[in-house]
Amino acid sequence: MKYYLDEDISPKIADILKSYKIDAKSTHEAGMIQATDVEQLEYASSEGRCIVTRNRNDFIRLTIKFFNENRPHHGVLIIPYTILGDKFSRIASALKKYAFKHPSGMEPYTIDFLS
Secondary structure, three states: OEEEEOOOOOHHHHHHHHHOOOEEEEHHHHOOOOOOHHHHHHHHHHOOOEEEEOOHHHHHHHHHHHHHOOOOOOOEEEOOOOOOOOOHHHHHHHHHHHHHHOOOOOOOOOEEEOO
């Protein structure tokens, strides 16, 4: 599993994931701050990464668009707002657990919710 953390996810979470030996890259690290959601998803897809975001509605819509246009897509993992954004360790632990359940990554065009 390779993660790409959207701009609405703290880059501290990517740092924690890397300490767990999980391949994670933040929007900040990629120099993609203020890129559009389409550009974020294109970037994630170009690197074979699942995008991790809180932006549920837009990325569900974009997943359908990418599917209909047969564009590369490596999954969207949504962090619900019930998990507070400043709970870096909790989010990283949940992402670690998810990665171990999906070592080969997500199926193309999959949308899932972190629990």
